[in-house]
Amino acid sequence: MTVKRVRFIQELLRFVGLEGRVHLEWISSAEAGKFVQVVTEFTETIRRLGPNPIQRTVRPFKASGPRRLGTSSAPSEAETDAESSEEPAAASHL
């Protein structure tokens, strides 16, 4: 059952283009070697896939309507703006 549920999530994530980031493996508490191997391999897989694409694609919502007078962008907002502009230009596109 668990195998199929995890397969379900893997398939769903693949459909929206986020595959390869969920892994299931049975490891007994006596199999330290296997544990190390599986974790190392999966870490490598994740590293190859690169950083979380969700953070790169999804931009925080900003109200685009008329700004209230006197609220020249809150400091926290300015901070996040500065952070995102430091990232490579490619990141702000799809």
Next chain:
Amino acid sequence: MIQQIKSWLEDATVDIFIGYRDVDGHAVPHGYTADRLEELGNWTVGTHRYPLETFALHLARIHPEATIGLLGRDCNQRALNVLSVWNQLHADRIRVLSLSCCPSALKTRADCSYLVPRKSGSFKHQVGVDAEMEAAELEALPSGERWARWAYEFQKCIKCYGCRDICPVCFCAECSLESDELVGTGKLPPEVPIFHLVRATHMAGRCVDCGLCEEACPADIPLRLLYRKVNAIVEDLFGYQTGSDTAQPPLSVLGDRVELEPLPMEKTG
């Protein structure tokens, strides 16, 4: 049809019949009862669709003993089946009068709002997911592009909960989409892609592909395509056909039931 409903109401086969009523040219869901038979004069049937089974569900929760009749399209029938599989409605308290809604050479019109093809603009074609797309077409794209397209769609969500509210099989008393721990409420757009993937997961083994959510969505997000895929996965993995299977769907149970005797505290400590 009107004669049938009249006789059902008169001989108390049903206590109430849910159909549509013409109000100034608009079709509005309406419950017809035996003491106001004259209202059947305003009976109407057309392309408009509402999840009439949801009305039946709410009525059944208030009056569990009532027998309820309703007008049923194919999608209504599938939803009724799902509701009874999930023990939300007693099938023996529901009477359905079938409405043949699908197009056929034998009739002059098809009574369904979904038959008008939806058109998307060129921008959506370029960066988004078109509702008319097939799952396979989308899967042929590289995964990065697939994600970018879904992300574009999900980010348009204004979290109006229209998709959930119109859905005939979203019957939960407490909805995960309003839970702060799961989806982070109070933000717009709702947490991408968690909000939509949570709902997609819940639709596994449940969504009857009626398309009402997609019709209701003001942001034009191709929800039906997503839930269709979810149910294709469920069919592949579990051999479960949503809407026609009479067993509980595979993801609704937490594995086999475990019967353990609770031990007294002092012995376990």
